[in-house]
Amino acid sequence: MPPAVPSPILRRRRLGNELRRFRELAGLTGDQVIERIGWASASKLSRLENGRSRPDPEDVRVLLDLYGVPEESRDELLGITQEAGDMRGWLLKNYPVMTQQQRGWAELEAGCAEISEYNPVLVPGLLQTPGYAKLRILSARQVDQLAGDPEPGEDPETEVRARLARQSLLTRSPDAPRYTAVLEEAALNGHRAGPPEVLREQLGHLCELAMLPNVTLHLLERDTRIADFFLPPTAFSLYRFADPLDPETLAIEGGFTDVMSTEVNTLNRYKVVFEWLCSAALSASDTLSWLFEATGRLTEAAGPPAVASGPATAPVQRRPAGRLTDR
Numbered sequence: 001m002p003p004a005v006p007s008p009i010l011r012r013r014r015l016g017n018e019l020r021r022f023r024e025l026a027g028l029t030g031d032q033v034i035e036r037i038g039w040a041s042a043s044k045l046s047r048l049e050n051g052r053s054r055p056d057p058e059d060v061r062v063l064l065d066l067y068g069v070p071e072e073s074r075d076e077l078l079g080i081t082q083e084a085g086d087m088r089g090w091l092l093k094n095y096p097v098m099t100q101q102q103r104g105w106a107e108l109e110a111g112c113a114e115i116s117e118y119n120p121v122l123v124p125g126l127l128q129t130p131g132y133a134k135l136r137i138l139s140a141r142q143v144d145q146l147a148g149d150p151e152p153g154e155d156p157e158t159e160v161r162a163r164l165a166r167q168s169l170l171t172r173s174p175d176a177p178r179y180t181a182v183l184e185e186a187a188l189n190g191h192r193a194g195p196p197e198v199l200r201e202q203l204g205h206l207c208e209l210a211m212l213p214n215v216t217l218h219l220l221e222r223d224t225r226i227a228d229f230f231l232p233p234t235a236f237s238l239y240r241f242a243d244p245l246d247p248e249t250l251a252i253e254g255g256f257t258d259v260m261s262t263e264v265n266t267l268n269r270y271k272v273v274f275e276w277l278c279s280a281a282l283s284a285s286d287t288l289s290w291l292f293e294a295t296g297r298l299t300e301a302a303g304p305p306a307v308a309s310g311p312a313t314a315p316v317q318r319r320p321a322g323r324l325t326d327r
Contacts, residue, residue, distance in 0.1 A: 008083065008084050008107050008110070009051070009104075009107050009108050009249075010108075010111070010241055010246040010247065010249065011080050011083045011084035011246070012051035012052075012053075012054070012055065012084040013050075013051035013247060013262060014051075014080060014084075014245060014246055014247070015048075015051065015055060015060070015077060015080045015081060015084050016048055016049040016050055016051040017049075017051075018073075018077055018080075019048060019049055019060070019063055019067075019077075020049040022063075022064070022067040022069050022073075023049075023063075023067055025067070026066070026067040026068060028066075028067070030042065030045050030046065030049075033045055033063070033066065036066060037062055037063075037066065044059075048060075048063075054084070055081050055084050057078065057081050057082065060077065060078065060081045061078070064077060064078075102159070102162040102163055102165070102166060103162075105125070105166060106165075106166050108239060108249065108251070108260075109166065109169055109177075109239070111241050111242050111243065111246070112169070112177040112239050112240065112241055112242070113177055113178065113240050113241055113242045114177055114178045114179075114180075114238075114239070114240040115177050115178070115179045115180070115237060115238070115239055115240075116179075116180045116181075116237065116238040116274050117179075117180070117181045117182070117235075117236075117237045117238075118181070118182045118232060118235060118236055118237075118273075118274060118277055119181075119183075119184070119187065119235040119253070120184050120186070120187075120232060120234070120235060121184065121186060121187055121235075122136065122187055122235070123183065123187055123188070123202060123206070124181055124237075125163055125166070126166060126167050126169065126170060126179070127167075127181065127205070127206060127209060127217075128163065128164075128167075128202070129198075129201050129202045129205045130160055130164060131197075131198045131201055131202070132194065132198055132199075132201070132202045133159075133160045133163050133164065134156055134157075134160050135194050135195075135198055137156050137159050137160065138156055141156070170209070170212065170214065170215060171212070175242075176214045177214065178214050178216075179214060179215045179216070180215075180216045180217075180218070180278070181216075181217055181218070182218045182219075182220055182274070182277040182278060182281050183206075183217060183218065183219050183220065183287075184219075184220050185219060185220065185221050185222045186222060188202070188203060188206075188219075188291075188294065189294060196298050196301065196302065197302070199298060200295060200298040200299060200302065203291055203294050203295040203298065204295050206291050207288065207291045207292055207295060210284070210287065210288045210291060211288070216284050217284060217287050217288070217291075218277070218278055218281035218282060218283070218284065218287050219281055219282045219286075219287040219290050219291070220277060220280060220281040220282075221281075221282065224280050224281070225280065226276050226277060226280045227276045227280070230273070230276060232273055232277065234252055234253060234254060235252070235253035236250060236251065236252045236253065236270055236273075236274075237250070237251045237253075238250055238267070238270060238271065238274060239251070247262040248262065248267055249261070249262050249267075250262070250266060250267050250270055
């Protein structure tokens with residue numbers, strides 16, 4: 001399993017915050033820094049301070065010298081700079097395949113101590129089976145094609161394998177993050193959610209995941225009231241990291257555009273909403289019972305296994321829902 005590593009995305013933001021703080025302590029404006037160092041682009045410092053670019057260790061050393069940063073803080077920041085670098089080598093070493101789309105999520109999830117997720121219409125990516133993931137990817141591709149998107153994107157099978165590779169996070173030993181998800185009944189039940197055979201496998205997989213010691217699933221039934229008739233407007237995820245100095249992060253899924261924030265007031269609002277969702281949803285044990293019963297109903301509806309003609313041929317055995325093969 002991939003080891004726990006600091007999230008490069010969060011390290012870049014933390015480094016940027018520290019560089020800005022030391023610049024202000026030194027009484028320098030951004031323009032003054034650019035002039036003294038002789039950088040050609042004023043946006044270079046801005047990108048570093050906002051955590052939007054991969055930091056060059058030499059650039060960071062130059063800034064630390066200019067700001068007169070004490071040796072102890074300097075060593076710490078240079079270490080953060082190293083961790084904030086490109087994660088490509090680590091990804092290639094620890095994951096069998098990783099696409100650009102999935103790479104961003106893998107970088108964010110690295111070093112997580114706790115993940116909380118809610119999605120009003122889908123099963124979150126960390127919980128998806130191969131069949132469910134492929135269905136979601138192919139259905140979204142139709143929108144891209146009809147909208148005239150010139151980029152064909154990754155091969156769907158490659159994208160599925162990359163999404164599944166991230167899921168090893170939940171079974172990582174010995175420091176798997178604490179994972180909690182609130183699942184909407186509409187995402188697991190009904191013709192809109194997917195073909196019966198896809199949902200049957202997905203439900204069986206959720207049953208297995210729900211029994212992991214670090215995974216808690218809550219089901220929100222269709223007609224359950226949330227707080228004072230509150231309606232969650234969008235899917236979101238909350239990330240807390242092993243290093244307490246790495247800021248908690250909110251990711252909001254907007255369908256075709258994702259937004260991330262570390263702004264405290266915004267995070268606190270979504271924390272309140274997640275508490276409301278967990279309170280309104282079924283308990284973890286009742287959710288597991290619901291998942292088992294729903295899996296049984298779909299299995300019964302599928303009928304008995306088909307039997308090939310001829311006395312010498314054994315009945316065809318359906319593969320029971322099981323854990324993903326790469327776990």
